[in-house]
Amino acid sequence: MANRSRTMEATLIPGDGIGPEITEAVLQVLEALGAPFVWDVQQAGTTAVEAGLDPLPDATLESIRRTGLALKGPLTTPSSGGYRSVTVRMREAFDLYANVRPGKTIIPGRYDNVDIILVRENLEGLYVGREHYIGVGADPHAVGVGIGINTKEEAHRVIRYAFDLAVRLGRKRVTVVHKANILKILSGVFLEAAQEVARDYHGRVTLDESIVDACAMQLVMAPERFDVIVTTNLFGDILSDLIAGLVGGLGLAPGANIGDKAAIFEAVHGSAPDIAGKGVANPTALLMAVGMMLDHVGETAKANHLRAAILATLQAGEKTRDLGGSLRTPEFAQAIIRSLQKPRRCQG
Numbered sequence: 001m002a003n004r005s006r007t008m009e010a011t012l013i014p015g016d017g018i019g020p021e022i023t024e025a026v027l028q029v030l031e032a033l034g035a036p037f038v039w040d041v042q043q044a045g046t047t048a049v050e051a052g053l054d055p056l057p058d059a060t061l062e063s064i065r066r067t068g069l070a071l072k073g074p075l076t077t078p079s080s081g082g083y084r085s086v087t088v089r090m091r092e093a094f095d096l097y098a099n100v101r102p103g104k105t106i107i108p109g110r111y112d113n114v115d116i117i118l119v120r121e122n123l124e125g126l127y128v129g130r131e132h133y134i135g136v137g138a139d140p141h142a143v144g145v146g147i148g149i150n151t152k153e154e155a156h157r158v159i160r161y162a163f164d165l166a167v168r169l170g171r172k173r174v175t176v177v178h179k180a181n182i183l184k185i186l187s188g189v190f191l192e193a194a195q196e197v198a199r200d201y202h203g204r205v206t207l208d209e210s211i212v213d214a215c216a217m218q219l220v221m222a223p224e225r226f227d228v229i230v231t232t233n234l235f236g237d238i239l240s241d242l243i244a245g246l247v248g249g250l251g252l253a254p255g256a257n258i259g260d261k262a263a264i265f266e267a268v269h270g271s272a273p274d275i276a277g278k279g280v281a282n283p284t285a286l287l288m289a290v291g292m293m294l295d296h297v298g299e300t301a302k303a304n305h306l307r308a309a310i311l312a313t314l315q316a317g318e319k320t321r322d323l324g325g326s327l328r329t330p331e332f333a334q335a336i337i338r339s340l341q342k343p344r345r346c347q348g
Helices: 019-032 046-050 058-067 086-093 152-169 186-201 212-221 233-246 284-296 300-315 329-341
Strands: 008-013 037-041 069-072 098-104 115-121 125-136 139-149 173-178 206-211 228-231 254-258 263-267
Touching (some): 019 284, 019 329, 058 069, 086 263, 098 152, 098 284, 115 152, 115 233, 125 233, 152 173, 152 186, 152 228, 173 212, 186 206, 212 233, 254 284, 300 329
Parallel strands (some): 008 069, 173 206
Antiparallel strands (some): 098 254, 254 263
């Protein structure tokens, strides 16, 4: 983990749809937390296209390359123009091999004991985008073909990250999720890599193995049995949303994309254009992503203070509309600021 000064430069991408609204709320909360970041504001997604730029402009890439740290609101990749996913392009550009998605109960009532960290391989699998059509007769799109690629080298890297994360956080179990019973080579490579890496952590962290469909069922029936999950790109994409559903939905789900030279933190939900500009969006996921960002740069006390304020606000019944409350986005931000400003009890 990098050791940085108290005020750190970082790239800020407000994003599309509700992105600017929730970003403004986050900035207000961070001001009350002591403004730990100095922002270089950049564009991406539809906002960039509307300004006559590529969805992932060179200036944005250069900013992240320089700061090594970014906070990203939700982005929309334009459906026309043949553009690839902006988020996927960012991950590839900076070799952000580990996608980290925590899911923890903060609003009791649905599942009360969920505390899972999912680590998803971020660059391989079916997301490599190796696809083509095979024409049959007069139909050029008669057959669709997609190629998945998993390498032992990449599997080792992300699985070792998951085990190191478990050690650092005092977690005792890593579950590797796979489909090696059917995809014996493509998924088998990942499972084999997990078994190899686990030997280096014998006595510290236990390796469990779970087939993806069984894992999905067990997450719903007994999520408390899971600690850290590591899996491939497609399975991780699906299971991380399932875990978000256990704890209240994507509005509460932050994410981090981690590489050796850069890290990008994000709200994993979409840009929600249907409610954009109405002032009712929930900024919690982006705020929780800031907490992860503060952890990443060694500002753990500020991260814990922020998370405690979010928790206190929600448990006091001060919620946005999607969580059954009535607060508008700016009102919710002010409620969290009030929680931040309350005297904290001394520990000891």
